[in-house]
Amino acid sequence: SQELEQSPQSLIVQEGKNLTINCTSSKTLYGLYWYKQKYGEGLIFLMMLQKGGEEKSHEKITAKLDEKKQQSSLHITASQPSHAGIYLCGAEEMDSNYQLIWGAGTKLIIKP
Amino acid sequence: DTGVSQNPRHKITKRGQNVTFRCDPISEHNRLYWYRQTLGQGPEFLTYFQNEAQLEKSRLLSDRFSAERPKGSFSTLEIQRTEQGDSAMYLCASSPTRNEQFFGPGTRLTVL
Numbered sequence: 723s724q725e726l727e728q729s730p731q732s733l734i735v736q737e738g739k740n741l742t743i744n745c746t747s748s749k750t751l752y753g754l755y756w757y758k759q760k761y762g763e764g765l766i767f768l769m770m771l772q773k774g775g776e777e778k779s780h781e782k783i784t785a786k787l788d789e790k791k792q793q794s795s796l797h798i799t800a801s802q803p804s805h806a807g808i809y810l811c812g813a814e815e816m817d818s819n820y821q822l823i824w825g826a827g828t829k830l831i832i833k834p
Numbered sequence: 835d836t837g838v839s840q841n842p843r844h845k846i847t848k849r850g851q852n853v854t855f856r857c858d859p860i861s862e863h864n865r866l867y868w869y870r871q872t873l874g875q876g877p878e879f880l881t882y883f884q885n886e887a888q889l890e891k892s893r894l895l896s897d898r899f900s901a902e903r904p905k906g907s908f909s910t911l912e913i914q915r916t917e918q919g920d921s922a923m924y925l926c927a928s929s930p931t932r933n934e935q936f937f938g939p940g941t942r943l944t945v946l
Contacts, residue, residue: 726876755934764838764925764937765877810876812935821867821890822935824876 728825735801736833743796743828745811752814754794756785759808806832838938840926846944854912855941859928866909869925916945
């Protein structure tokens, strides 16, 4: 079972529109990672957040981590076909050793 | 190409056969991880190496599974007496520190 809750499970968005994906844990996290995956391929690192309240941006993608370090959001502005894929959040819990726990992923489809 | 590589990319085998997968991490990364991913789910942690030492192993990993990382470089994951439930994508990742993990393209296993 997944220990990180991701929502929504899937999302269909008109090209050019904004969207947000959420990732929630019941435990305080050491670090929160966002990855993108194309079907049948490996994961591509997007961003890592470690500090409460931290926000990072890369091109049209912005990720935030809340002050309690239990919830993160990924926001895409003016979506493009290249943004289509599966977005996964992974996290290290404070009492874990080395492994990441993962959400089930959000499948994003961009309608032209 | 200096990324993480995995071989083979695809493997089809009959139930009961043994299979072995190889992962070549980024050369200066001393941490190496194996994950298993099934359709519509995030990766599930299998095992973790720091250099040649296997420091953590998931309870998901039955005694049919074994992983090695001789000399702290490449790693192999062997599954003995494969079962249909072993069908999945097997992902390898490496990292230099307790930060982002760099993933390989994965090996897709189909057990008939």
